Amino acid sequence: MRVTFPHMGRIDIPGYTFFKRLGWDVIIPPPITKKTIELGSRYAPEFACFPLKINLGNMIEALELGAEVIFMAGGHGPCRFGYYGEVEKTILKDLGYNFEFYVFEPYAGRFKKFFQPICQLFKYEKNLLKIYNAGKIAWEQGKAIDVITKSVYRIWPREEIPGTTKRLYQSAIAKIKKADSVSTIRYIVDDTLKQLGEIKIKKETPLKVALVGEIYAVLEPYMNFNLEDFLSDRGVEVTRTIYITDWAEEQLIPKKIRQKKKIGHHEESKRFACGYLDHFVGGHGIETVGTAVKYAQAGYDGVIQVLPFTCMPEIVAQSILPSISRDYEIPILTIIIDEHSGQAGLITRLEAFIDLLQWKRSKKEVC
Numbered sequence: 001m002r003v004t005f006p007h008m009g010r011i012d013i014p015g016y017t018f019f020k021r022l023g024w025d026v027i028i029p030p031p032i033t034k035k036t037i038e039l040g041s042r043y044a045p046e047f048a049c050f051p052l053k054i055n056l057g058n059m060i061e062a063l064e065l066g067a068e069v070i071f072m073a074g075g076h077g078p079c080r081f082g083y084y085g086e087v088e089k090t091i092l093k094d095l096g097y098n099f100e101f102y103v104f105e106p107y108a109g110r111f112k113k114f115f116q117p118i119c120q121l122f123k124y125e126k127n128l129l130k131i132y133n134a135g136k137i138a139w140e141q142g143k144a145i146d147v148i149t150k151s152v153y154r155i156w157p158r159e160e161i162p163g164t165t166k167r168l169y170q171s172a173i174a175k176i177k178k179a180d181s182v183s184t185i186r187y188i189v190d191d192t193l194k195q196l197g198e199i200k201i202k203k204e205t206p207l208k209v210a211l212v213g214e215i216y217a218v219l220e221p222y223m224n225f226n227l228e229d230f231l232s233d234r235g236v237e238v239t240r241t242i243y244i245t246d247w248a249e250e251q252l253i254p255k256k257i258r259q260k261k262k263i264g265h266h267e268e269s270k271r272f273a274c275g276y277l278d279h280f281v282g283g284h285g286i287e288t289v290g291t292a293v294k295y296a297q298a299g300y301d302g303v304i305q306v307l308p309f310t311c312m313p314e315i316v317a318q319s320i321l322p323s324i325s326r327d328y329e330i331p332i333l334t335i336i337i338d339e340h341s342g343q344a345g346l347i348t349r350l351e352a353f354i355d356l357l358q359w360k361r362s363k364k365e366v367c
Contacts, residue, residue, distance in 0.1 A: 002027050003069040003070055004062035006055040009219035010145050011244055013177050014138035019071075021134035028069045029058035032222040036061060043091050043341045050214035050308040050338045054223065059088060063097045073251065074105040076217050078282030079313050106251040110224035128240075139245070144176050146243040147189055151196050152242065158201035166229075187292045206237045210295035212288045213241055213306040214314050217337060224306050224335075225343045227350070234354060239300070241265075242284065243290040267361045276320050281315030289320050296328035301357045303330060307337035331356055 002025040005015050012028050019026045030036070032054060040057030059070055072088075075081035085103035093243065148169065156165040172192040179185045209231065217223050218240060228238045246265045269290025277289045292303050305321060307314035318334050325332045333353045335346065 001025065001069060001277050002067050003071060004029060004059070004067035005071045006058040007032055007220065007222075008051075008216055009049040009221075009244055010173070011142075013145065013173070014142040014244075016177075017141055018134045018138035021137065022130065027065050029062040030065075032058070032220070035106065037339050043095065044089075047310055048087070048221065049080055049311060051214075051220075052080075052087065053085060053339060054216075056080045056088050056091060058096075059092060060095075063099060067099065069100045069102070071102050071104065071214055072176070074103040075278060075283075075329040076106060077362070079183050084357050090228065104251070137180070137182060137185070139248075140182045141176050141179065141230065142183050142245045142248065144189045145173065146245050148172050148176075148196075149240070149243070150191050151193055153228055153232055153238050155196050155199055155201065157235045157237045160200040160202055162233070164199055165196070165232075168192065168199075172261045191219075204235075206235050207301045207361065208237045208239065208295075208299075209302045209357070210291060210300050211240045211304050211306065213284070213304075213317075214288075214311050215247055215284050217308055218242055219244065223337060225333075225346050226342075227304070227306065227346075228351060230347070231354075234351075236354060238294065240342075241295075242287065249292075272297075276324060281316045283311065285313030286316060288317035289324070292321060292324050292332065294330075296324060296330045300330065301334045301361060302353065304353070305332065305334045307334070307336055309336050313325055331360065 003019050004027045005011070007029060015024050016028055034052060036057035037058045039057070040056070043060070044053045044056050055072070059067075069244035070079055070089075070092075072085060074085055085101065089101045092101075142348065152165055152169045157256070159165050172188060176189045179188060211218055211228065219242070221227075221229070228240065231238050242265055250266055269287040272293040273286050273290035273291070276293065277286055280286060288305060292305075295303060299316060303321070303325075305314070305318060307318070321332045324330070329354065333349065335349070
C-alpha cells in the first residue's frame with residue numbers, strides 16, 4: 001500500500017518514519033514548486049485558502065506518482081481548515097483519481113471522530129506495539145527538529161562566520177532523518193546543541209522579532225518565502241511562535257489535561273490575549289494575539305504576522321494588533337500571502353521594516 005500526506009514544514013520526516021515503520025510504501029510529494037501551486041490553484045475554489053491549494057497540488061503530484069492512500073490532519077471551529085479534507089477529497093474524486101482518504105481530527109472531546117481514522121490503521125496493521133513504536137520514534141524526530149530549530153534561529157543572526165549555523169542545521173536534519181532509535185535521535189540533539197554552543201558569535205545584540213500567524217504560513221518556508229532565513233542572514237533573531245509538535249499536542253491531548261498541567265500553546269496564549277481577544281475565533285487567531293502581547297512584554301523589537309489571503313481567524317487578529325502595537329509601542333508588520341504574491345515585494349517590505357526597527361532601537365539608546 002502506497003501512502004502519502006501533504007507538506008507542512010518538516011512534517012515529511014516524522015510522517016515518513018511513522019508510515020515506513022508500519023511497513024508501508026511512503027510517497028512524499030515532490031518539493032513545493034510553481035507547478036504545485038498551479039495545479040492546486042487550477043482545481044481549487046478561487047477564494048479557498050492558499051494552504052488548501054498547496055495541499056491539493058501536493059496530493060495531485062503524489063497520486064500521479066502512484067499514491068493510493070492519503071492521510072491529513074483535520075480541524076474544528078470557524079477556521080476553514082476543518083473543511084479541507086472533504087473539499088480536497090471531492091475535487092480529487094471528480095478528477096478521476098482512485099484512492100482512500102483519511103483525516104486525523106483533533107480530539108476536542110469528540111471521541112468517535114478522533115479515533116475513527118486511527119482505527120483505519122488497524123485494517124492494515126494489527127500489531128498495536130508496532131504502531132506505538134513507530135509513533136514514538138516519529139514523535140522524537142519531530143521534537144528533535146523543533147528543539148534544534150529554536151536554537152538555530154537564535155544563533156544564526158549572531159554568528160561571526162556566515163553559513164556556519166545553516167550548514168550545521170542541515171547536517172543535523174539529515175542525521176535525524178536517518179536515525180532509527182530514540183537514543184540515536186537524542187544523541188544527535190545533544191551533539192548538535194553542543195556544536196551550536198561552540199559557534200563564535202558577535203558581541204552585538206541583534207534585533208529580535210516574533211513570527212506569529214496562521215500555522216501553515218508560519219511553518220512552510222515555500223509559502224513565506226523563507227522569511228526566517230532571510231531575516232537571520234540580515235542579523236535579525238526570529239522567534240517562531242508555533243512548532244509542529246506544539247500543534248500536535250493541541251490536537252492529541254484533551255483540553256482538561258492541558259489546562260490541569262498548564263501545557264499547550266493555546267492555553268498560554270489565552271492568558272496573554274485576555275483583554276484584547278477573550279473568545280475562540282478559530283484557527284490560531286487567539287494565539288496570534290496572545291503571542292504578540294507576550295513578546296511585546298518581553299521587550300522584542302517587532303512582530304511579524306503572516307497569513308493566507310482571506311484567512312478569517314487571522315483577519316480578526318489583524319484588526320486587534322494595532323491596539324497591541326499602540327499599547328506597547330512595538331512595530332507590527334502584517335504579510336498576506338496568496339498564489340499571486342512575489343518575493344521581490346516581500347523583500348522590500350522586510351528591509352523597510354528592519355530599517356524601522358533599527359531606527360527605533362537607536363532612538364531608544366540615545367534617550
